[in-house]
Amino acid sequence: MRIVTVPRDGVPVTDARAVVSDPALGKSFAVQADVVVVGSGAGGSVVAYEMAKAGRKVLILESGRYQPSASFTEHLGDTMTQIYRDQAGQFNTTADVLFVEGTCVGGSTVIGGCVMQQPDDAVLQGWADNYGLKGLAPDKIQPTFDLLGEQLNVRVNEAHEINATAHKVIQGCERMGYSWKPVQRNVKRCALTGHCLAGCPSDRKMSALVTHLPWAAAYGARLFSDTHVTRVMIRNGRATGVEAVVRDPDTGNIVSNMRVDANVVVVAGGTVQTPLLLQRSQINDRSGQLGRNMAVQPFVQIMGKFKEPLYGFRGALVGVQVDEFQKSDGFLFVSGLAEPEQLMVQGEQGAGDEHMEYMKSYKYMAGINAFSLDEGSGSVEWTGDLINGSKEIKWNPSRREFDNITRSAGLAARIFFSAGAEKVWLPTFKKLEAKNVFELDDQLSQVDYGINGMYTYRINTFNSHGTARMGADPYQSVVSPDGEVFGVSGLYVADSSLIPEPMAYAPHWTVQVLAKYVADRIQARASSHFVS
């Protein structure tokens, strides 16, 4: 009988420093594995665990650095510099939409707000009917949601996890007659620090750092950080491994070149990074859909100022959601007010004395994040050579998407006014605020769509999906219903890029379910991939 022991703390990681100091590796080295997983976030960690548990020799490659949870400082500014993609500066080509993404061991699961939502049955049934994804029909996939929910300790917020910000949202909803409910989160005994976005130093957030990665390691999976995969090696229509460079995370200098020979390659870099890698690898994309159909689920944050000090940044970051409009309009509202630094990307805070007064209102503020459903018309493209090329993320709101954002911002503002807000700051590049509902519409009407909606709303996205969509038709989809890239045997995708169409739900839980589903499909086809 095999004894499997999970490390008490942390994850065994080979980082750039270890590579440099290991004479056996040197400037160039090769490794063999059954399965190489690119990316260690929500999708990659689950696949790695499942494959390692099944007895496969698994290697995980993560481009970001390893930041053990014990080293988290709860300083958002420092965290953004170290483990957010491009220091929380990953933008679209017009530099007005922020794509927030973690780039570290554990990926975005480390910096997320822990909101876990399961798409409505109608959404999953739609995927089954419209894209031939029969395995994702509600009755088939529900057990996997349940399993992952148990593994990640997903549960509904209790009363003590509803902070002052959330209470204002509840108050507003009650007066407006809107339906609300506590959110479900993947947290164990939340310490109510409010620093989710800076990583959880006490390991209460069930991120990949404390769940699937150490579990995978317990089954023998090996993890390299600081390792940027440049391309997937493909021979005769079959994936044979990957090429990568190991970079010093502080200087960016390449310290070693790496080659991994593997029977199966699983790409799990997320909505932005996965299509970039597949494009660099020049896969034969018959559908022409690789990097396209990106849904961003844009969100803006509406800030309300109340008469009494709320200290709305204390307690659990996300308390409640407003579900009144989720099915009907595709709007999702969640309460939340993070650290002071985060306010800088949410609206226009004035300059000089006005800015200082705005910041001094911090303790009187509450925030609502207003997400809206988009049309999935974004794209991601790699340009230039393998090492020094660059990405282009294209998405600007269409007129309809712009109107949706305006409407969701207006609803969120009304919730705060109903809860007694003295003032609401609107999430715009131009400084706009309203002191009552009568001013609100007038202020919102000043936000002019202009050219492609550029520099109108301060839009963020944390939930983008769909750039390598899954489906049965190889001329419409990039990835088969098994998760395998059409035309390349042994090359799988297991992340948010699989999601076939825009959805109005936080995708974290779905991504982990899809990863487990893909891992099961790989196992089901083991005889065609593995010798034994």
Place this chain on the structure above:
Amino acid sequence: MSKTTHTPAFMAGLEPLSRRSVLRGLAVGSMAVTTGCSRLFGRKEAPEALEYKHLTEDEVRTVIKLTGILLPAEKHGLPSALNDVPTVKNVDTMVGQMPKQTRELLGLALWVFENRPMVSFKFRRFSKLDDDKARDYVLAMQEGAFFERGLTSTLKTLITVNYWRDSRTWPGLDYTGPVTETWGVRRLGNAPLPRV
């Protein structure tokens, strides 16, 4: 008709000095006094004296000026954005870690922001404007065309994030900052292996 001016005897010798020369002299004098005072009272290094590794000299001038305009923190009982909190140095560090493409865009943005006032402020660069005019310029840019709004918001975000990230600014907001250690929250470590 020419106008005759009579200079008092005690001012003899000052006539050749233009107004600009007087101002320059005043500036040099006040700089000397400031330097002396700052040494006397142990003031920290002025931002101009710090070493910046990633921003160019011109960029540093623009960032310092904009920091002063955006964040008049001392007036509001908060640590100075130029002398207490190393805002500009923080910006410099962040710039050092930017991808090449982003860095190039930022350089362009700073150049445009610095030189945009040449059109409307009599060929003066932003960093050479007096504070009132510089403030007017920033506000006008914020209300301007979409690219002006974007440019201003980007630079404002860069600077203000690098001020408010400093824990010395937080007591002024009644923001407690990190609490896990203060509260003695126990670390749970890794989750146990699932049973299934």
